[in-house]
Amino acid sequence: MSGQYMLRVVNLSKFFGYGFLGRIKFPAVDNVSFDMEYKPKIFTVAGESGCGKSTLARMVLGILEPSEGTVVYKGKNIYSLKSKERRWFHREVQAIFQDPYDTFNPLRKVDAYLYETAKNILGLKNSKDMKEAVDIVLRKVGLSLEEVRGKYPSEFSGGQLQRVSIARALIPGPKLIVADEPVSMIDASMRMNILNMFKELKEGEEISFIYITHDLATAYYISDEIAIMYRGVIVEMGPADEVLLKRYHPYTKALIEALPEPSRRDDWLTKRVKPPGMEVKEFIMPGCKYADICPYREGICEKRPPMFNISNVKVSCWLYK
Amino acid sequence: MAIAARFMGKIVSLFVMLYRRNLKFRLGFTIILILLTLGFLSFFSPTNTRTWYVAPRDRPPSLEYPFGTSSMGRDLFWELCASIRNSLTIAFVTAMIASHIGLFLGFIAGIRGGIIDRVLMFLTDTFIIIPGLPLLMVVTTVLKRYLTIPFLGMLISIVSWPWPSRQVRSMVLSLRERTFIHTARLSGMSTSKVILQELMPYVLGWHLVNFTNTILFSIGTESGLAILGLSILDDNTLGVMIYWALNWGYALFRGIWWWLATPVVTLVLTFVSFYLVSMGINEYVHRLVR
Amino acid sequence: MEPSLIAENLKAGYRLSTMELQKEVEIYVDAVSGVSLTLGRDEIFGIAGESGCGKSTLIKVIYGYHEPSLILRDGSVRLYGRKGEEFDIVKLDRGRLQRDVWWKHISYIPQSSMNILNPTMRIRDHFAEILKIHRGVEKDEAYREAGKYLESMGLPIDALSAFPHQLSGGMRQRVVIALALLLEPSLVLADEPSSALDVINQKVVLTLLREKQEELKNTVVIVSHDMGVHGVLSDRMAIMYAGKIVEVCDTTEIFWKPLHPYTKALIESLPRLGDKSKRIGLGGTPPDLRNPPPGCRFHPRCPYVMPVCSKADPPLCEVRSGHYAACWLYSETVEAI
Numbered sequence: 001m002s003g004q005y006m007l008r009v010v011n012l013s014k015f016f017g018y019g020f021l022g023r024i025k026f027p028a029v030d031n032v033s034f035d036m037e038y039k040p041k042i043f044t045v046a047g048e049s050g051c052g053k054s055t056l057a058r059m060v061l062g063i064l065e066p067s068e069g070t071v072v073y074k075g076k077n078i079y080s081l082k083s084k085e086r087r088w089f090h091r092e093v094q095a096i097f098q099d100p101y102d103t104f105n106p107l108r109k110v111d112a113y114l115y116e117t118a119k120n121i122l123g124l125k126n127s128k129d130m131k132e133a134v135d136i137v138l139r140k141v142g143l144s145l146e147e148v149r150g151k152y153p154s155e156f157s158g159g160q161l162q163r164v165s166i167a168r169a170l171i172p173g174p175k176l177i178v179a180d181e182p183v184s185m186i187d188a189s190m191r192m193n194i195l196n197m198f199k200e201l202k203e204g205e206e207i208s209f210i211y212i213t214h215d216l217a218t219a220y221y222i223s224d225e226i227a228i229m230y231r232g233v234i235v236e237m238g239p240a241d242e243v244l245l246k247r248y249h250p251y252t253k254a255l256i257e258a259l260p261e262p263s264r265r266d267d268w269l270t271k272r273v274k275p276p277g278m279e280v281k282e283f284i285m286p287g288c289k290y291a292d293i294c295p296y297r298e299g300i301c302e303k304r305p306p307m308f309n310i311s312n313v314k315v316s317c318w319l320y321k
Numbered sequence: 322m323a324i325a326a327r328f329m330g331k332i333v334s335l336f337v338m339l340y341r342r343n344l345k346f347r348l349g350f351t352i353i354l355i356l357l358t359l360g361f362l363s364f365f366s367p368t369n370t371r372t373w374y375v376a377p378r379d380r381p382p383s384l385e386y387p388f389g390t391s392s393m394g395r396d397l398f399w400e401l402c403a404s405i406r407n408s409l410t411i412a413f414v415t416a417m418i419a420s421h422i423g424l425f426l427g428f429i430a431g432i433r434g435g436i437i438d439r440v441l442m443f444l445t446d447t448f449i450i451i452p453g454l455p456l457l458m459v460v461t462t463v464l465k466r467y468l469t470i471p472f473l474g475m476l477i478s479i480v481s482w483p484w485p486s487r488q489v490r491s492m493v494l495s496l497r498e499r500t501f502i503h504t505a506r507l508s509g510m511s512t513s514k515v516i517l518q519e520l521m522p523y524v525l526g527w528h529l530v531n532f533t534n535t536i537l538f539s540i541g542t543e544s545g546l547a548i549l550g551l552s553i554l555d556d557n558t559l560g561v562m563i564y565w566a567l568n569w570g571y572a573l574f575r576g577i578w579w580w581l582a583t584p585v586v587t588l589v590l591t592f593v594s595f596y597l598v599s600m601g602i603n604e605y606v607h608r609l610v611r
Numbered sequence: 612m613e614p615s616l617i618a619e620n621l622k623a624g625y626r627l628s629t630m631e632l633q634k635e636v637e638i639y640v641d642a643v644s645g646v647s648l649t650l651g652r653d654e655i656f657g658i659a660g661e662s663g664c665g666k667s668t669l670i671k672v673i674y675g676y677h678e679p680s681l682i683l684r685d686g687s688v689r690l691y692g693r694k695g696e697e698f699d700i701v702k703l704d705r706g707r708l709q710r711d712v713w714w715k716h717i718s719y720i721p722q723s724s725m726n727i728l729n730p731t732m733r734i735r736d737h738f739a740e741i742l743k744i745h746r747g748v749e750k751d752e753a754y755r756e757a758g759k760y761l762e763s764m765g766l767p768i769d770a771l772s773a774f775p776h777q778l779s780g781g782m783r784q785r786v787v788i789a790l791a792l793l794l795e796p797s798l799v800l801a802d803e804p805s806s807a808l809d810v811i812n813q814k815v816v817l818t819l820l821r822e823k824q825e826e827l828k829n830t831v832v833i834v835s836h837d838m839g840v841h842g843v844l845s846d847r848m849a850i851m852y853a854g855k856i857v858e859v860c861d862t863t864e865i866f867w868k869p870l871h872p873y874t875k876a877l878i879e880s881l882p883r884l885g886d887k888s889k890r891i892g893l894g895g896t897p898p899d900l901r902n903p904p905p906g907c908r909f910h911p912r913c914p915y916v917m918p919v920c921s922k923a924d925p926p927l928c929e930v931r932s933g934h935y936a937a938c939w940l941y942s943e944t945v946e947a948i
Contacts, residue, residue, distance in 0.1 A: 048809035063503055087509065095507055102500040107522045113508050120509025157896040158662070168508065187661035188836065189873075192880045192892035214809070217839075217882040221890065244884060256884065258814040262842025262866050269818055269843065 005072075006208070007036040007060070007176065012069035014055050028055045030232040030289075031069070036176070040202045042209045044219045044240065047229035053212045056229070057180045060210065061095050062086075073176075091121050094169035098181035100161035104153040110161070111149055114138075114168050121172040137167045141197065159190040166197065170205075177201075180212045195222050216259060220244050228252050231289040238313030248315045250294050288317070324517065332529070339601050346601025352594035356405055356587075363402035370395060370403040370557050382579050389579035392570040397583050403557040404584065407470050408540055408591070411558065414474025415481060415539035420532045422478070423485025424524070428516060430486070431493025442490070445483045453480035454545060461551045468553050477539050485531040492524055526606030533599040540591060559584045559591070614691060615797050615830040616650040616673065621686035623672050624900075638901045639682075642668040644854035646686075647927075650798070653828040655821070657845030657862065659838060659877075663897050664851040666834045667722075670800050673832075674719045675700040675708050692716045693797045715745055718791035722803040724783040727790065728775040734786055735771040741793055764789055764819065781812030785819060792823055799831045805840065817844055838881055842866060850874050853898050853908040856927060860934035870936040872913045907939065915940060 012032045015025040029052040036043055045053045058064035060071055062078045071078050078089055097103045104110050111134065118130040135145040141163040153161055162182065169177055179198070183191040199222055201207045213219050219226055223240035228251065236249040247253040261268060285292070291301040300318050307314040308321060339346040368375045374394035382389040388397035430441040460476055461468065496502065496519075505515050540559070546552045547560025550568065554561055562584035566572040572580040623643040628636065642665045650656050658666045671681065673688050688700040690712070698712050713719075721727060728737065738757035742748040748756065758768050766785055775783055784804065791799055804820065805813035821844055824831045833844055841848055841862060848865050850858040850873065858871040869875045873893075880892045895912035898904050904911055910920035919939050927937040 048811070050809075061503075061507075063506065090507055090509060095503070097500045097503070099500060103504050105499075105501040105505075105519055105522075108518070112518075113504060116505070116508040116510055160896060165504075168504070187897070188838065189661060189877050189880050189893040192882070192890045193894070194892075195882075196889070196891075216810075217884055220884050221882040221887065255810055258810045259884065260813070260817070260837070260839035260843040261884070262839065262862075265843050268814075269821055 004037060005035045006038045006074060008070075008072040009034050009056075009060065010070050010072065012056070012059055012071065013067050014052075014059060014064065015067045027232050028052045029059070029066075032056060032229075032232075032234055033069075034227060034234065034237060036208060036210075040206045040208045041224040042198065042202055042211055042222050044211045044213060044223040044226040045229055046213055046216060046219050046226055048214055050231075051229040052232040053229050054180055057095075057178050057210065057212050061093065061178050062089060087121065091172040092174055093176045093178065094172065094174040096162070096165050096169050096177060096179040096182045099185055100156075100158055100165055101153055103165050104161070106153050108152070109150055110153055110156070110164055111145075111151075114148075114164075114171065117168055117171045133171060134167075137170045138164070140170060141167045142193075143167065159186050159194070162186055162194060163197075166194070170201070170207075173205075174207060176208045176210070178210045178212070181214070182211070183218065184213070184215070191218065198222055216244060216256060228255070233289050233316065235290065235316050236313065237307075238311075242311065242313050246311075246313070248310055248313060248320060249290075249317050250296055250319075251290050328525075331525070335529075335602075335605075339605060343601040343604060345597045345604070349594040349597025349599075349601065352590055353598065356409065356591060356594070359402045360406035360409055363399065363406045366399040366402060368396060368399060370400045371555060379575075379577050388583045389577075391566065391580045392572070392575075392577065393565060397580065400557055400562065401583055401587060404559045404562050405587065405591075407556060407558045408543065408560070410470050411474040411477065411543050412536040412539040414471050415477045416532045416535040418475060419478040419481040419535050420485050420528060422482040423487075423531065424489050424528055426482075426486045427489025428493055428520075428524075431490040431497065432512070432516070438490075441486070445486050448480065448483045449487075451480070454542065456480060457542065457546060458549065458551055461546055465551075470553065470556065470558075473543065473553065474539065477542050478535075480542075481535050481538050485528075485535070488527060488531060489524060492527060493520060496520055496523055526602065529602050530599055530606060533595055533602065537592060537595050537599070540588070540595075544588060559588045563588070613652055614649050615652050616648065616691070617687075617689045618646065618648045618673060619687050621646045621669065621672055621688070622684040623668055623686075624682055624684070625668075625680045626682055627680055640900045641903060642854055642900060643672060644903075646851075646854075646856055648849065648856070650830050650832065652797070652830060653824075654846045655824055655831045655833060655844055657841040657848040658832060658834045658851060659836065659841055659848055660851035661836055661897065663853070663900065665854040666851050667802055669851070670719070670802050670832065670834055673700065674717060674800055675703060675705075675712070676719070677705055690717055690798060693795070714741055714791075714796065715794050716796045717798045718794075718796045718800065720787055720791050720799065720801040720804055722806060724780070724787045725775065727787050728783060730775050732774075733771070734773055734775070734778075737786075737790060738771075738793065741790065745794055760793065761789060764823070779812075781808050781815060784808060784812070784816050788816065788819060788823070792827065795827055795829070797829050799829060800834070801831065802834045803836070804833065806835065806837065813840075820844065838866075838877065850877070853903060854900060855908060855924075855937065857909065857938070858934075858936045859927070860931075864934055870930055870934065870941060871909075871938050872915050872940075873909050876914075907937075 010033050012029060013027060014029040015027050017025065045056060047053050055064065059066045065079060073089065073093065076085065081089055104113060114134045115130050118124045118133045122133060124130045124133060131145060138144055138148060143160065143163055148164060156164065183194050186194065195218060198209055202209060211219070211223065220240060225238065226240040226243050227234045227237040228243065228249065229235070230251050236243055236252050243252065244256065247256055287302040287304050291297050294301070296319055298318070305316050305318045307316050310320050340350055376386070376390045376394050376396045378390060378392050378394045380386050380390040386396055386398065388401060390396055426441055426445070430438040457476065457480060502515065502519060505519050543552060543558060544560035544563065547558060547564050548567070550564060552558060552561055554564065563581065566581040566584070570577065570580060572578065621643050622645055625640045625642060627638055627640060646669055658669065660666045668681070671678070672683055683701060686701070690698040690700055692698070696716070698716065703712065735754050735757050739750050739753035742753040742756060757771060761768055761771065766789065770778060770782060770786060778786065801820065805816045808816060817840065820831060833840065835841060845862045847860065848862050849856045850865070850871065852873050858865065858869065858874045865874060866878060869878050876893045880890050882890060893912055898908055898911070906921040906923050907925055910916050913920065917939060925937045925939045925942050927935050928942050930936050930941045
């Protein structure tokens with residue numbers, strides 16, 4: 001059933017073995033669910049490093065097999081696709097990665113990947129068609145085949161190379177692009193160009209984005225919806241404005257208040273914050289994962305809270321029962 | 322076939338570049354070229370180097386006999402050429418077989434993972450643990466009648482394939498997680514293409530190093546077997562020359578030092594030259610895989 | 612205000628021999644190109660800039676850090692201790708620096724805490740080592756002092772008996788800061804002190820730095836590409852671009868009244884929570900420091916470029932009181948006066 005959702009992530013979990021003989025199961029992603037409609041949107045998954053957002057991204061892309069749960073794209077479970085259907089999936093869903101210099105093999109010329117995508121995913125056969133398709137898509141990102149042809153990754157700046165990476169993702173005409181920290185390694189002054197490009201692609205080419213980031217300011221700038229992740233769990237999810245400005249969940253509140261904001265200089269230094277403890281314990285804890293440093297903690301927090309609805313936002317916290 | 326040709330082309334251009342830039346490689350490769358020339362010359366040998374008493378015995382080095390003659394009545398120069406040819410043939414056969422088995426198995430284990438990986442690594446580790454030289458001593462003794470130069474090369478490869486296998490596997494494991502592999506997949510590249518175009522450029526350098534090291538190992542092993550009298554004693558290899566000179570001819574006691582010096586010095590030079598070449602390739606490869 | 616550091620006309624770079632696509636090339640990368648700075652006694656001074664601007668190299672040169680590929684071509688660095696001692700950093704050899712200057716009068720906090728912490732030593736031994744070498748304190752006494760010191764900084768005492776890898780990244784960074792401040796040097800250099808940390812740990816670390824500075828009244832230099840960090844920490848700031856300082860002034864002025872076109876572009880491209888108005892980034896690419904552009908290094912990307920900009924490099928001049936900028940837009944005005 002295609003239904004009304006383009007993408008459904010249902011009870012997705014990923015466990016990694018840890019400890020002696022890998023007996024202890026470490027849930028990098030713990031029972032995560034969300035949906036995306038057909039209408040083009042930018043959906044952000046935000047959280048600190050280690051919260052599981054990149055693992056989640058890989059499972060959605062079909063690169064990492066989940067331990068539990070399903071990823072359903074346009075009605076099909078992406079982990080039970082046959083090879084022809086896989087090709088269809090990669091035409092519809094593409095990716096942009098964090099480090100542009102690792103996205104391409106340093107020993108290969110960058111345009112090789114552009115041609116491969118044109119040949120394998122788009123199915124173009126003759127070299128003239130391929131060159132044309134590649135040139136069109138490079139112009140969309142502000143480059144041209146002339147500038148890119150025959151060069152190795154080391155010959156580009158970070159910003160340029162990331163744009164080539166975006167161009168490659170655009171070649172098959174995807175409907176969904178998963179961008180894993182696409183601007184974290186780009187200089188601050190050039191980030192906006194790339195983020196503005198995402199906005200234009202959403203509007204002009206009707207492409208949806210899943211934007212993975214730890215930077216809430218850029219998340220606010222481009223997101224329609226946002227999910228905040230903490231230790232493998234989505235703690236809050238909803239329209240970006242409301243989530244980031246209302247800050248229902250205690251973690252969201254702590255996160256935003258910790259952001260260094262120049263205009264709140266004196267205020268920022270006086271608000272005390274408690275640092276999180278040692279990592280792995282918190283992933284394995286039953287109950288609410290934020291409980292041990294939460295200022296509002298109570299007995300009931302030993303049970304994992306379900307998602308409660310408050311206005312348009314879903315919050316996983318007993319405070320909102 | 323086109324792929325093989327392209328690889329050959331890449332290797333040739335790599336060698337040319339290394340020759341120009343790397344002193345170690347240049348030195349080692351030059352010596353190897355000299356050795357190869359001598360080995361090639363053996364095809365034009367005026368005498369049969371396997372027969373005895375074809376030349377006056379125990380003559381010291383002179384114009385007529387540049388390296389002198391042995392107590393077996395052989396011109397050491399031509400005997401040396403034949404020995405170089407055979408020793409290098411054995412080594413080459415071993416390296417071709419062992420390093421490619423290692424390459425193949427290492428790739429499969431690294432890419433497939435899971436049960437296949439564990440079975441292959443168990444097999445590999447078993448062979449690593451079995452002591453190589455004693456095993457070969459037993460095998461060569463049992464199969465003494467069937468030993469030929471190429472066959473000996475194949476036998477030595479039994480004990481030299483595990484190391485390259487482990488090495489290639491760990492390379493593949495570390496490369497598998499690089500982002501560009503995901504990019505390649507998302508560009509629709511098939512697994513075989515990913516192996517050839519993404520992984521091979523990295524692995525090739527190490528494969529060459531493994532190849533060269535296996536050559537070294539094989540020469541050493543064959544020489545060791547020969548000195549113990551377990552090689553093909555009626556043919557010519559560097560090790561066999563040393564065997565006869567030491568054990569039958571008592572060359573040192575009788576003052577016929579040139580009989581022993583010739584194979585020993587050549588053996589040392591062979592070792593050093595291949596070692597230098599291996600180092601040269603190693604230095605280049607190291608910088609590539611930062 | 613008595614200065615704690617005077618750096619004059621520093622010129623430094625890297626000589627590298629790289630494998631560029633199978634060809635071996637030797638190049639000189641001009642990382643710091645004529646930088647002069649004067650730092651006061653009781654202030655937090657920020658150095659901001661993007662990748663390749665030279666800020667990390669500048670810090671290394673000020674610290675007197677020697678690296679085989681780092682070459683100091685010109686310039687001087689004079690450090691003044693708490694009691695007026697003067698050190699000519701550039702001229703001192705490594706031995707002298709290690710014995711008399713480092714940790715005592717100047718400390719360096721690198722980006723990764725593991726560059727300072729020895730993975731085979733417990734935390735308390737790190738403290739003991741410094742106290743023994745510089746103050747001749749014996750081990751047990753040193754352990755006790757370290758315990759009291761950590762307490763005063765709000766760090767848990769059981770961190771002392773741990774090895775570095777047993778602590779979290781944030782905790783390690785705080786330990787490194789504690790080590791750096793142990794002997795109360797007059798100058799502390801922090802290179803991206805919180806970049807590797809998550810937002811909450813970042814706040815803890817930066818708050819610690821600020822509180823200690825207020826207590827000890829020393830000079831702290833924060834190098835960071837994150838303008839937000841400067842916004843809450845630095846009193847005064849310098850903006851670097853392509854090896855040169857292009858603007859120096861109070862932090863609030865940088866944010867509300869920037870003068871240099873690069874600073875303006877940088878500030879305008881910062882996203883702010885609660886503000887969805889369109890932001891425009893800088894066009895073009897940062898210059899190649901092996902072959903920098905003639906004249907002002909920013910001119911190829913500058914929206915206000917004039918003919919003089921490609922011919923001559925503008926000097927850093929005082930445009931308003933305490934506010935310096937290196938741009939022909941302002942220099943001519945000043946000269947005309």
